[in-house]
Amino acid sequence: MKNRELLLGDEALALGALHAGLSGVYAYPGTPSTEITEFIQEHPLTAERGIHCTWSANEKTAMEAALGMSFAGRRALVCMKHVGMNVAADAFVNSAMTGAHGGLVVVAADDPSMHSSQNEQDSRFYGKFAMIPVFEPSSQQEAYDMARAAFDLSERYRIPVLMRLTTRMAHSRAAIVTAAEIRPQNEPGFPADARQWVLMPGNSRARYVRLIDDNARFEAAAAESPFNAYTDGTDRSTGIVVCGIANNYLAENYPDGCPHPVLKISQYPLPAALVRRLAAACERLLVLEEGQPLVEELLRGVLPAPVPVEGRLSGALPRTGELTPDNVRRALGLPPRKTHAPSDIVAARPPALCQGCGHRDMYAALREVVGEYDRAKVFSDIGCYTLGWLAPFHAIDTCVEMGASITMAKGAADAGVHPAVAVIGDSTFTHSGMTGLLDAVNERSNITVVISDNLTTGMTGGQDSAGTGRLEQICAGLGVDPAHIRTVVPLPKNREEMKRLLREEIAYDGVSVVIPRRECIQTAKRKTKIRQA
Amino acid sequence: MKKDIILSGVGGQGILSIATVIGHAALAEGLHLKQAEVHGMSQRGGDVQSNLRLSSSPIASDLIPQGGADLIVSLEPMEALRYLPWLSETGWVIANTVPLVNIPDYPDAASLRREFDRLPHTVTLDAEAIARDSASPRAANIVLLGAAAPLLGLPAERLEEGIRAIFGRKGEAVVEANLAAFRAGCAHARKTILP
Numbered sequence: 151m152k153n154r155e156l157l158l159g160d161e162a163l164a165l166g167a168l169h170a171g172l173s174g175v176y177a178y179p180g181t182p183s184t185e186i187t188e189f190i191q192e193h194p195l196t197a198e199r200g201i202h203c204t205w206s207a208n209e210k211t212a213m214e215a216a217l218g219m220s221f222a223g224r225r226a227l228v229c230m231k232h233v234g235m236n237v238a239a240d241a242f243v244n245s246a247m248t249g250a251h252g253g254l255v256v257v258a259a260d261d262p263s264m265h266s267s268q269n270e271q272d273s274r275f276y277g278k279f280a281m282i283p284v285f286e287p288s289s290q291q292e293a294y295d296m297a298r299a300a301f302d303l304s305e306r307y308r309i310p311v312l313m314r315l316t317t318r319m320a321h322s323r324a325a326i327v328t329a330a331e332i333r334p335q336n337e338p339g340f341p342a343d344a345r346q347w348v349l350m351p352g353n354s355r356a357r358y359v360r361l362i363d364d365n366a367r368f369e370a371a372a373a374e375s376p377f378n379a380y381t382d383g384t385d386r387s388t389g390i391v392v393c394g395i396a397n398n399y400l401a402e403n404y405p406d407g408c409p410h411p412v413l414k415i416s417q418y419p420l421p422a423a424l425v426r427r428l429a430a431a432c433e434r435l436l437v438l439e440e441g442q443p444l445v446e447e448l449l450r451g452v453l454p455a456p457v458p459v460e461g462r463l464s465g466a467l468p469r470t471g472e473l474t475p476d477n478v479r480r481a482l483g484l485p486p487r488k489t490h491a492p493s494d495i496v497a498a499r500p501p502a503l504c505q506g507c508g509h510r511d512m513y514a515a516l517r518e519v520v521g522e523y524d525r526a527k528v529f530s531d532i533g534c535y536t537l538g539w540l541a542p543f544h545a546i547d548t549c550v551e552m553g554a555s556i557t558m559a560k561g562a563a564d565a566g567v568h569p570a571v572a573v574i575g576d577s578t579f580t581h582s583g584m585t586g587l588l589d590a591v592n593e594r595s596n597i598t599v600v601i602s603d604n605l606t607t608g609m610t611g612g613q614d615s616a617g618t619g620r621l622e623q624i625c626a627g628l629g630v631d632p633a634h635i636r637t638v639v640p641l642p643k644n645r646e647e648m649k650r651l652l653r654e655e656i657a658y659d660g661v662s663v664v665i666p667r668r669e670c671i672q673t674a675k676r677k678t679k680i681r682q683a
Numbered sequence: 684m685k686k687d688i689i690l691s692g693v694g695g696q697g698i699l700s701i702a703t704v705i706g707h708a709a710l711a712e713g714l715h716l717k718q719a720e721v722h723g724m725s726q727r728g729g730d731v732q733s734n735l736r737l738s739s740s741p742i743a744s745d746l747i748p749q750g751g752a753d754l755i756v757s758l759e760p761m762e763a764l765r766y767l768p769w770l771s772e773t774g775w776v777i778a779n780t781v782p783l784v785n786i787p788d789y790p791d792a793a794s795l796r797r798e799f800d801r802l803p804h805t806v807t808l809d810a811e812a813i814a815r816d817s818a819s820p821r822a823a824n825i826v827l828l829g830a831a832a833p834l835l836g837l838p839a840e841r842l843e844e845g846i847r848a849i850f851g852r853k854g855e856a857v858v859e860a861n862l863a864a865f866r867a868g869c870a871h872a873r874k875t876i877l878p
Contacts, residue, residue: 156716158720184722318746321720321721322719322734323720324715324717324718324745401744486749486750487750488771489750489769489772490750490768493764493767495761495790495794495798496764496765497786497788498786499729499730499785501727
């Protein structure tokens with residue numbers, strides 16, 4: 151039965167995967183990818199079919215579990231934000247070496263313009279680096295359709311496939327038409343070629359040669375893909391290579407059809423023959439791509455090009471930030487639309503910790519205590535509490551990537567910094583903080599770790615946190631002296647107690663852990679609403 | 684038919700509920716729709732917006748081009764002004780006049796008024812007072828939706844169906860409160876727009 155549904159790009163992809171016979175989704179929450187897994191968790195088909203949908207501790211464990219499911223013959227989906235690819239990278243790159251058995255699709259949701267991220271890395275580079283096919287939908291309908299196409303390609307070539315989304319695709323809604331057929335799950339079974347799943351050097355060398363050979367097949371598949379298209383045009387002064395959602399911004403600026411020849415790319419490896427055809431027909435090329443200039447760089451090279459290539463590197467488009475209908479319009483040389491002047495009284499309104507949030511009470515105490523020392527440094531991490539950098543707290547000195555708080559505090563302590571304080575959330579701690587804490591314990595590093603525990607993964611909307619209820623046990627199990635694992639309820643009335651604990655643990659020469667614990671007020675509110683309903 | 688709408692406000696004010704009601708109505712009318720939302724970090728008390736595009740023909744971009752918006756519908760006055768470069772020359776601004784001041788450099792009331800006065804087409808209202816008067820104090824966002832309704836190009840009864848569909852699971856009392864809020868906003872706008 152065909153249905154019309156209004157879905158986010160994330161949700162369209164999730165539904166496509168469900169309809170393609172998915173057996174499990176593995177993911178760690180991260181904007182803008184979170185809604186893929188949430189949609190699968192809430193969909194009736196998931197319970198009906200017993201599809202795996204529990205959150206993983208981090209992106210690496212997610213990638214590995216999905217690879218295990220693929221090994222066992224079933225279809226698995228792995229979802230993460232772009233920087234999650236860095237965490238999953240070891241498993242991801244080597245999954246190209248093992249190959250897939252059951253269909254294996256990895257979704258990386260990139261965040262150009264850094265709406266909710268620390269960098270603009272473009273996951274297409276990971277696909278190229280691992281030498282696997284990459285899909286990049288240009289519409290919600292394609293996100294739905296491509297999920298099935300990606301599983302098919304994965305099973306046809308026994309290779310993991312990367313699906314790259316960007317914020318505006320992940321978090322924009324449109325109506326999609328669903329497929330007539332909801333496919334059953336695969337029957338479990340094991341790979342015929344068992345050898346390539348044991349990546350010992352002898353096996354890997356043979357497999358690597360095959361993977362390189364297969365890349366020609368992946369490119370041939372991209373050349374024939376219905377998601378890539380060459381459309382001729384009458385104005386051959388410029389030929390346009392348009393990738394993913396850039397296609398929409400191009401169409402927006404030519405409502406009656408683009409006069410230039412256009413090569414639309416939504417499946418990689420880049421089909422070289424189609425690019426050559428476009429270049430042969432046109433005087434110059436313009437590359438419109440979201441993220442980093444992957445295609446432009448490839449076409450431009452370092453030697454004088456036979457055809458001029460323009461894009462983000464040439465300055466035709468801004469080098470940073472996401473594409474918009476407006477910067478694409480400028481790149482196309484079209485006159486700007488008439489509009490209103492910006493208002494000069496509008497002030498910036500940065501995000502802030504919620505009123506009543508426990509992180510606020512934690513920072514209020516920490517800031518006072520840290521202020522008592524001359525050279526105290528606070529190493530923080532990824533989560534709502536990163537907002538402690540802003541007014542009124544100005545309480546942290548660093549925020550780099552998941553888990554870096556503890557290990558950077560350790561390294562700084564090694565260099566003589568005292569107090570060296572780490573501030574990390576409960577979910578981030580179980581994601582990537584535990585191993586760093588073990589390093590610190592093994593060396594008796596003089597650090598104080600604050601695990602600000604709100605019993606959830608707060609920033610992404612309140613998903614389950616992997617260590618809830620067991621943080622003290624985990625810390626003690628890693629070797630922290632139980633006498634120096636202290637808990638406190640972060641409330642204004644406990645400010646003095648919190649300050650006393652922090653002072654005592656900073657004074658202790660060794661690893662100590664302070665756990666201010668109070669439920670996230672957003673999840674608490676939601677639970678109250680559910681109880682009332 | 685084409686309506687490009689920027690919904691704006693501060694995280695937590697409820698712009699996504701407005702978008703959901705309009706989306707429901709637009710789909711029932713058989714229109715094409717695209718709606719770009721903001722999720723994640725900026726939702727925490729920061730500025731938020733949603734680009735909502737309705738059209739009888741297929742829509743290309745998820746984002747509204749600058750100078751293309753037919754309407755800015757804002758739950759907060761300064762947040763309406765943030766998106767003026769996206770407003771078309773003939774576009775309307777429908778805004779709640781109650782400021783949400785959570786930053787130190789928030790502009791004063793007189794400069795806000797001056798900025799609104801230089802715009803050709805505005806509907807301004809104290810959505811919170813109207814919500815209180817219509818006995819639905821938590822539905823200021825739906826009052827604002829009501830105020831935008833005459834300019835949306837969608838039949839009011841379709842929007843009311845949307846409200847029923849979205850609030851239905853919360854019970855009849857919540858549905859009625861939101862319908863009252865919607866109608867009160869609608870009545871205010873008709874007084875303002877029609878001489």
